[in-house]
Amino acid sequence: MAGRLGRVGPYVLLERLGRGGMGEVYLAASRRGERVALKLLRDPVDDPAARLRLEREVRALRRVNSLHVAKVLDAHLSGDRPYLVMEYIEGETLLEAVRRGGPLPEPELIRLAQRLAAALAVIHAAGIVHRDVKPANVLLAERGPVLIDFGIAQVVDATRVTETGTFLGTPGYSAPELFANQPAGQPADVHAWAATVAFAATGRPTFGEGSAEAQMYAILNGKADLAGVPPALLPLIRAALHRDPARRPTAAVLADRLARLARAVGDPQRRIGPAAVRPARPHRPVRVPVRPTVPAARERQPEGAGQAAEERALRAEGGAVALARPRDPADRRARAGESPAEAVAQEATAAEPVEPTKRLRRPGGHAALAVLALLAVPGVVVSVIYPLATFAITAASSAVVRALWVGHWLVRRRSSPRTRLVLRALTFPLLLAGSLVTVVCWPGLPAAIAGFATLWAVTGTGQLPPEWWTQVMPVTIAGFAFGAVSALIIGREVERAGASLPALRRTDLRTLALLGGFVALCSLAVQAVSLVV
CATH class of the missing domain: 1.10.510.10 (Transferase(Phosphotransferase) domain 1)
Incomplete structure (x- = not known):
């Protein structure tokens, strides 16, 4: 069916879901195999002012995060076949x-x-x-x-x-x-x-x-x-x-x-x-x-x-x-x-609005950054002394992230929050051990290739020295490349998992996946300061 319907940009069209006055909606697959809903607009956007307004609105839509709003994933509005890509929801x-x-x-x-x-x-x-x-x-x-x-x-x-x-x-x-x-x-x-x-x-x-x-x-x-x-x-x-x-x-x-x-x-x-x-409630908020x-x-x-x-x-x-x-x-x-x-x-139409006295904020991003900074301090100290420790920190953080989202996925159908919490706590050690084994292959293998290629390029000798692990600055730079590739792969993995797990704290997990690269970057800064001083 994919061959019959063709492709639109990087997306393979699998099935037509519907047709309307503004265009057609297809079930499509991305390069990573994700199922998405692709809306192919009827006509190209020729008016520059209309295209600018449309692009602004699409950018705003991509910032909207709600369980009850279909998320806009991608858009291409400048070609002959403009289209929007949204998450595919069954029902x-x-x-x-x-x-x-x-x-x-x-x-x-x-x-x-x-x-x-x-x-x-x-x-x-x-x-x-x-x-x-x-x-x-x-x-x-x-x-x-x-x-x-x-x-x-x-x-x-x-x-x-x-x-x-x-x-x-x-x-x-x-x-x-x-x-x-x-x-x-x-x-x-x-x-x-x-x-x-x-x-x-x-x-x-x-x-x-x-x-x-x-x-x-x-x-x-x-x-x-x-x-x-x-x-x-x-x-x-x-x-x-x-x-x-x-x-x-x-x-x-x-x-x-x-x-x-x-x-x-x-x-x-x-x-x-x-x-x-009715129960008595003298002071109910x-x-x-x-x-x-x-x-x-x-x-x-x-x-x-x-x-x-x-x-x-x-x-x-x-x-x-x-x-x-x-x-x-x-x-x-x-x-x-x-x-x-x-x-x-x-009371819906009669009550007067009251000015709020405080704002409600969702926990997440700032707390995750604070935890990242707290974990990075001992990691930087160890990496300055033992540069190879950067690779171990990256592997450990990747394994923890994978164990966390897999545990969330395993208990997703449990209705009781307490049951989900207990099951995740009991299965976490086993999931962590399995994740440590799997990260050796993915993302460990491509990240290791990137790290050692960076090390070879930084040494500038055309070959690795006999005791390359003692080269503090080159090994630290290689550790940063290793951490960056691992964070990229694990981050995409978390995004794919989050598409089917709305309650997954994707921002926190992506932040934790950055730990190894962040430690290597801080170690580089420390090494650079020590050279100047």
Whole structure:
């Protein structure tokens, strides 16, 4: 099949997954054998301004990191056949699932709505607009719902709308401002989110199944079919379907309200109904939204937001910070006879945003660098005295990294975190021993070739001296080459493993794989200083 479909760049096309107005999507394989989803855009990008905007958006998408957003892996936009490469995720779409099994049960529906809103909050915090949220672009994967198929090509095609008289996108899941030839901003994604969730709740298109013109008329006049949507979700859906973009809640606000609603529905002690038995909580922390609703004029972040946008994306995925308040408003309403789920939902459009008092940060990168520096100190001391120790440090760090990700993979199907931790601890010694054996061949063999080639080149004599291991500076340089090649191979190995293990701390493992090369580099610096002094 690969020979029949051909190649696109370095990717072998295996199977066509679908076709749309903006292009075709194929299952493809990279040079390393990884399965990816390749979207071949319909037309080349001829407009320089459109290409620049598209390239910026692709770069921003590659920085987005969320379980519920399909990761963009590669892009080539300047050739005759522009294409995007995204991670391949197995699973049926929300459209297929609802058509096959009918509307989703309320608890599952609320979890779906919350995770989709959290995914939109992440991409909005990075300054990105999805532009094509609909049931066919929501994959129900093992890790939960995943947003796929960003309407990036609409950035290019948007200039052709007035010329051709056609509408880009899916009319039944488009916001009313798009029909007035206004740009698709973050509020348009929120409107599409509401139509998608309503479809999952009812099994019917939110704005009817008629012609595109009939659906446009229903959207412009606010005639949404919400019969069958659970009462707890109705205030959120109606607010998100508001015809004025500035009056729709943000995705972060929706994610926060739905997280509280999911807890109210899922907790057996918080049953829906006035007779529920409720535990006393005089000082329960309440999660409040980080960002207020923003007008359409501020729907996109300015270019160059950089690290600040990524920090906001991390906050938006949680959607809220915990602040202490005397009493949960949902508890007050429940005492008056209203269910906690309805109480949480009714506050969605009425609560005023509260300025957060602290930021939530994910642990990871800085801690990994601190551990690397701490481990490097004794390694540098030993390497200065015994230069060959650099090779041993590189081999040991590579073996530890391999043992860690293999242990994570072995327990991936265990549901209990405690069970996973115990199993990983028990199997780690055996995995470490096996990893020490395997690193001798890979990456040990290619790294050793690179190291000794570097040593031969540095000595400059055309042959290795009889006691080459006593040559401090050449051996240290060779150790750096050995560590760099090993880190490159192990880093790619971790990336491939992380594609199927979303919870794997890839950044920390890649940092640990750099230990040998980092030690050799520091040893070189020490040797250089000693020569100068």
